[in-house]
Amino acid sequence: CIPGYRKLWEAAVAHGFDCSKGRVQRLLQSVGYRSKSGKRRYTSRAKIEGTIKASNLLRRQFNVDTANTVWVSDITQVRCKDGWQYLCVILDLYSRKVVGWVTSRINNAELVIKTLRKAWSARKPDGANLLFHSDQGAQYVAKETVKWLTNRGVTVSMSR
Structure with missing residues (x-):
């Protein structure tokens, strides 16, 4: 094959x-x-093996009183001279500042994990007090991403 x-x-x-x-x-x-x-074959996202679905715990509550308690993330694609680049960004909702960002030519779970590592080393948050919110993109629901977060005690939240 x-x-x-x-x-x-x-x-x-x-x-x-x-x-x-x-x-x-x-x-x-x-x-x-x-x-x-x-x-x-048509299947619902929840049935795809190796993915985990989380509830929307943030519920559009974007005003946060303490730093490193709610991080939000998204990925966008940027057209460059040599092709597409994918940019993953993590914001701290308290300060609205970027706490980590990484670019890659491939949009996968490793892109998210690299960004999380960068943000984690810069901010050194207490995982037990951190909520990480994203959409339900394949990179965020991947087993590797959710495992990385849960190993550090982070609460995972995803919007529809």
Whole structure:
């Protein structure tokens, strides 16, 4: 079984090659490779193995009285000269300041964990008193991300 162009692109980027998904796809097509789509299976997000769903504990209460008690995070993509970059940012709701940010060419759970590590080393919060809030993106509901947070006693909150 030959992997698709997306997985081949991820592997190429991980090994230091500078290329786009489109270039990998064109190269594969130039040697006669054609992908075959399988039957699409519809499933709810809660049933996807390896993901964890959390309640919305923040409930739009954006005014916080103490630093390092509520952190919020999101990921955005930025078009650059050499392709897309993904930016993960963590804000402290008390000060509304960025406590950690990381960019990557690949949008995955490792991007979130790297950002959490950076914020954690900069702020050194008490995990038992910290609420981490995000959306239910695949990077945030991934087992690795939730495990990293729960190992430090952080309460996880996710909006719909």
